[in-house]
Amino acid sequence: MTESLAANRLQSTGAYALELDGVARHFGALVALSGINMRIAAGERRAVLGSNGAGKTTLFNAVTGDFMPTAGRIRFFGEDITDLPPHERIRRGLRRTYQISQLFKGLSVLDSIFLACRGVSRRRFSLLRPATSDVNMVQAESILNAVHLEAYRDTLVATLSHGQQRQLEIALALAGAPRFILFDEPAAGLSPTERRDLVAILNALPRHIGYIIIEHDLDVALRVSEYVSMMHNGRLFKEGTPQEIEADPEVQEIYLGGKHG
Amino acid sequence: MSLAISTPGATQQNWLEKLGAGHIILGTALVLYPLVASDFFLTQIGGYSLIFGMLGLSLMLLAGYGGMVSLAQITVAGISAYAIAILGNNNSNVLGFGWPWWLAVPFAVLAAALASALIGWISVRTEGIYTIMITLAIATATYYFAQQNYAIFNGHSGYAGIRAPAFWGISWRDAKPFYYLCLGLAVLSYAAVLYGSRSTFGMTLQAIRDNPRRMRALGYHVTAHKVFAWLLAGVIAGLAGVLLVWFNGRVSPGTIGVDAAIDVLIIAVIGGIRHPIGPFLGALVVVLMQTFAIDIVGAERFNTLIGMVFLVIVFVSPDGILGLWGRIKPHLAQEALRPGP
Ligand SMILES: Nc1ncnc2c1ncn2[C@@H]1O[C@H](COP(=O)(O)OP(=O)(O)O)[C@@H](O)[C@H]1O
Ligand SMILES: [Mg+2]
Numbered sequence: 001m002t003e004s005l006a007a008n009r010l011q012s013t014g015a016y017a018l019e020l021d022g023v024a025r026h027f028g029a030l031v032a033l034s035g036i037n038m039r040i041a042a043g044e045r046r047a048v049l050g051s052n053g054a055g056k057t058t059l060f061n062a063v064t065g066d067f068m069p070t071a072g073r074i075r076f077f078g079e080d081i082t083d084l085p086p087h088e089r090i091r092r093g094l095r096r097t098y099q100i101s102q103l104f105k106g107l108s109v110l111d112s113i114f115l116a117c118r119g120v121s122r123r124r125f126s127l128l129r130p131a132t133s134d135v136n137m138v139q140a141e142s143i144l145n146a147v148h149l150e151a152y153r154d155t156l157v158a159t160l161s162h163g164q165q166r167q168l169e170i171a172l173a174l175a176g177a178p179r180f181i182l183f184d185e186p187a188a189g190l191s192p193t194e195r196r197d198l199v200a201i202l203n204a205l206p207r208h209i210g211y212i213i214i215e216h217d218l219d220v221a222l223r224v225s226e227y228v229s230m231m232h233n234g235r236l237f238k239e240g241t242p243q244e245i246e247a248d249p250e251v252q253e254i255y256l257g258g259k260h261g
Numbered sequence: 262m263s264l265a266i267s268t269p270g271a272t273q274q275n276w277l278e279k280l281g282a283g284h285i286i287l288g289t290a291l292v293l294y295p296l297v298a299s300d301f302f303l304t305q306i307g308g309y310s311l312i313f314g315m316l317g318l319s320l321m322l323l324a325g326y327g328g329m330v331s332l333a334q335i336t337v338a339g340i341s342a343y344a345i346a347i348l349g350n351n352n353s354n355v356l357g358f359g360w361p362w363w364l365a366v367p368f369a370v371l372a373a374a375l376a377s378a379l380i381g382w383i384s385v386r387t388e389g390i391y392t393i394m395i396t397l398a399i400a401t402a403t404y405y406f407a408q409q410n411y412a413i414f415n416g417h418s419g420y421a422g423i424r425a426p427a428f429w430g431i432s433w434r435d436a437k438p439f440y441y442l443c444l445g446l447a448v449l450s451y452a453a454v455l456y457g458s459r460s461t462f463g464m465t466l467q468a469i470r471d472n473p474r475r476m477r478a479l480g481y482h483v484t485a486h487k488v489f490a491w492l493l494a495g496v497i498a499g500l501a502g503v504l505l506v507w508f509n510g511r512v513s514p515g516t517i518g519v520d521a522a523i524d525v526l527i528i529a530v531i532g533g534i535r536h537p538i539g540p541f542l543g544a545l546v547v548v549l550m551q552t553f554a555i556d557i558v559g560a561e562r563f564n565t566l567i568g569m570v571f572l573v574i575v576f577v578s579p580d581g582i583l584g585l586w587g588r589i590k591p592h593l594a595q596e597a598l599r600p601g602p
Contacts, residue, residue, distance in 0.1 A: 064478060090480040102475040104468040115468050118461055119480035125489070126461040172479065 015077060017042045017180045017210045018063065023072030025058050025234075032058040033234045036072065042179075043210045045202075047221035047242070050231030056214045057099055059231070060182045064096050065089050077179065091120050093179030097169040097186055099214070105158035109149055109168060112157055113140040116175035139175065147171040147201060163194045170201065183213040187220050199223050218246055291444055300436035305552060308508060310545045311443040315450050315501035317528040317540025319494040322454055325534035326463060327490045328470035329385070332522045333396040336403045337377045337495050338502030339517030343407070343414060344369035345423060345506045352422025355415045362426035370499035377495020378488050385487040400522045408514040419513025423506050434507070443504055447541070450497045454537040457493075466490050527567065531574050533581030542582045546570075 018040040025033040033055045040046055050056050061067040063074060065086035074082045081089050104112050117136035118124055130137050144150050147167045152160060160168065166186060173181050183202075187195050195217075202213070202224045215221040221228060222242040230238040230251055238251060245251055295303055316334050323329045347356045348365040360368075384395045407414040425433040425442075433442050457463045465486055469476050473483045506512045515521075524547065532543025550570065555563050578584035 066474065066478070085482075086477040087480050087482050090478060096478055098475070098478075102472050102478070104471040104475070106467055106471050107464060111464050112468070115461075115464055115476075115481075116479045118465075119476070123461070124465070124481065125486075127457060129456065129460045172475070176480070 015042045016040060016075070017044065017077060018212075019073075019075040020063070021073045021075075023059075023062055023069045023074060025055075025062050025067060026070045031234050033062060033069070036062075036236055038229070038236065040180075040210060040212065042077070043208050044227065045210060045225045046212045047225035047228045048212055048214050048231060049216065049218070049221065049228060049245070054231040055234040056231055057184055058234075060096055060184055060212075060214070063089075063182060064094060087119075093177065094182075095173040095175075095178040095180070096182040097173045097184055099184040099188065101165045101169050103157045103165060103168060103172075105156075107157055108154050109157060109160070109171075110137075110140055110144060110153045112168060113143050113171050113175055116140075116172040117143075118176075120176035143171050143174050146174065146204070148197060163190055166190060166194070167197075170198070174205075178209055181209065181211040183211055183215075185214050185216070187215060187217060195220060218242065222246075288448070291448075295437050295440060303436040303440040304508070306545075306548060307440050308443040308504070310541070310548045311440075311447040312501050312504045312508060312544075313525070313528055313548060314541035314544035315447050315497055315504070316525045317532060317544055318447075318450055318454060318537055319497040319501070320525055320529045321532075321534045321537060321540045322494045322497065323490060324529065325536075325539075326458060326466045326470060327487060329381075329487065329490070330389075330393050330526070331380070331384070331396045331491075331494075332393060332519075332526060333377075333380050333400045333403075334494070334498045334525050335521045336400045336517050337373045337380070337498040338505055339403070339407070339512065340376045341369035341373035341499035341502035342506035342512040342516060343420070344372045345503055346420035346512055347413070349423065351420040353415055353418070353420045355411075355420070356413070357420075362428070366503055369503055370496055373499025373502055374492050374495035377498060378492040381488045381491025381494075382484075385484055385491075397519070397522070400517070401519055404514050404518055407517065414514070417514055419511060419516070421511040423510055423512065425507035439508070446500050446504065450500065451537050451541070454497075458537070462486070462489070527571055529581075531571060531581050533578075533583030535580050536583055539581055539583040546582070 016039050018038065020036050020038040023033060023036040023038075024031070036059060048056050048059070058067065062069040062072075065081075065084065069082070072082070073080060076089065076092055076094055079092065081092065081094075084092075104115075107115070114130060114134075114136055117139045118130075121136060123136075141153075144153060147170055149164060149167055149171065152164060157165070157168065166189070170183070170186055173183070187198055190198060199220060202211075205211075213221070213224060215224075225242065228240060228242050228245040229236055230245060238245065238248060240248065294307060298307060316338055319337070320331055320334045323331050323334075345365055346353075348358050348360045348368055349362065350359055351357045380396065380399055383399070384392050387395050407419070408417045410416065425439060427433060431438050433439055458467075465476070465481065469481070469483055469486055476483050476486075505516070509516070528543040528547050529540050530543070531546055532541065533539030547567070550567060551563075554566050558566050574581055574585075578588070580587065
């Protein structure tokens with residue numbers, strides 16, 4: 001069953017959101033990522049699991065160009081983006097969040113989201129102040145509501161709580177018509193209530209938006225993804241439905257049994 | 262370090278936003294200043310402070326909003342000052358194309374802006390202390406080049422006999438007109454920076470300062486935006502350079518020396534780089550000290566004094582005089598709210 005599903009995926013001629021061929025990343029002598037082959041269909045929602053240091057974040061960095069891969073090719077909706085700088089990849093509809101929040105401490109919440117909307121619009125270089133009726137401002141307001149930060153609209157980002165900063169992380173990734181999003185441990189450090197909100201936000205995303213979510217908690221992964229990839233020591237070593245992964249003895253031994261990070 | 266963080270921008274913005282009345286009072290005072298000031302106070306204090314305030318402002322734009330500390334702003338101003346001498350008239354019998362001011366000034370400012378963009382393009386690959394070092398290297402190299410090059414810069418003597426023009430029936434060299442000219446351009450630059458700080462570009466620049474990596478991940482070409490900030494800072498420094506060469510009547514390598522470069526940095530730091538008014542406050546303090554402290558403490562102790570004031574202000578308030586005001590203000594307000602006995 002798993003085999004045929006995987007085979008179907010590879011053979012499918014339908015549009016892939018993301019195709020990785022032999023992607024690798026070395027840090028000096030350290031092989032953080034090697035021989036990653038991955039196909040993710042448009043609109044697919046995938047969870048990536050793996051212990052700390054497995055290479056999950058490095059995989060995201062390679063896809064977004066934060067750290068260029070040392071080998072392999074990456075295609076985004078059929079286009080080879082391997083040699084594009086990060087901002088060009090983003091303008092094609094790719095988005096990401098960071099495991100450690102990467103925010104603008106000196107800006108307000110709304111202005112941060114506004115910039116996220118502006119970043120993929122043609123009017124990035126405007127010397128004018130945006131009006132409240134500005135299309136990107138209006139978008140920013142609606143994203144603000146979607147991530148339940150409306151009460152913190154004009155709050156300085158530096159003064160937000162951890163949970164609110166994580167929500168803003170997600171808000172920035174939702175801005176400007178994304179086609180595919182990489183979520184790097186968005187649930188880490190969140191309270192049970194905040195986790196429930198997160199699951200609701202992810203499930204409320206328009207169906208055409210696919211994503212990969214790095215998530216340690218299988219319960220959360222189960223509720224927000226259809227398919228799971230397991231990583232270990234910089235390699236992908238298993239794919240399956242959340243139920244299959246949970247039941248897999250090898251997975252239990254390597255991941256769920258021991259070092260849970 | 263904790264001092265820098267303890268004044269959150271939100272509370273600062275609140276009192277600065279209410280500064281509408283403050284702007285009006287300050288503006289009126291500056292316009293009426295010539296009624297009470299002697300020619301010396303109009304030019305040597307007023308005009309000179311406004312010129313160096315503009316130089317500090319061009320640094321504030323880069324450092325405060327962009328997180329890029331430049332020591333090359335005086336170099337940029339020097340380029341437009343030299344351009345005015347070369348394109349217009351000088352009495353050094355070298356070059357001097359005799360262009361009218363309305364042609365020479367735009368060209369000089371354009372040259373400064375392009376030079377600034379070039380310096381920016383070279384230095385945006387660096388961060389923090391390395392930006393300071395590379396801009397210092399550029400400033401020093403330009404200084405020595407100007408000193409040794411006779412074909413363009415006329416060596417160590419530079420150019421003299423450069424005069425502010427007369428037009429609209431006004432001789433702009435005279436104390437009052439020159440003061441108003443400085444005031445006009447300073448207010449224009451100040452207002453542009455203040456408005457721009459909340460523009461899309463201004464917010465972009467501040468966001469790049471806070472987190473360039475995230476800005477890339479939002480689709481921004483970080484280098485392009487930084488270089489553009491240098492171009493804008495170059496326009497302000499270029500205008501200041503035009504005023505400076507008209508003020509001095511001359512320009513030489515000494516105008517763009519390392520000590521002048523450091524003066525601009527001191528002005529910005531003393532005044533504060535969180536708000537565009539800061540550099541003007543800093544310029545006024547430094548110019549007043551340069552003018553009067555020499556008489557009081559003597560020339561040999563003067564640099565020590567400037568250094569001490571610099572240290573005290575940085576130690577007490579990393580945000581300069583602006584930061585001090587930001588912290589005193591809430592206490593004043595509380596006093597005012599307190600019910601009488
Ligand atoms: N910038 C870097 N420089 C050096 N080593 C790195 C860097 N980023 C990640 N690594 C190393 O690569 C390996 C994979 O890290 P990472 O992708 O962050 O793991 P995960 O996200 O799965 O916890 C780790 O051994 C980590 O130390
Ligand atoms: Mg990680």
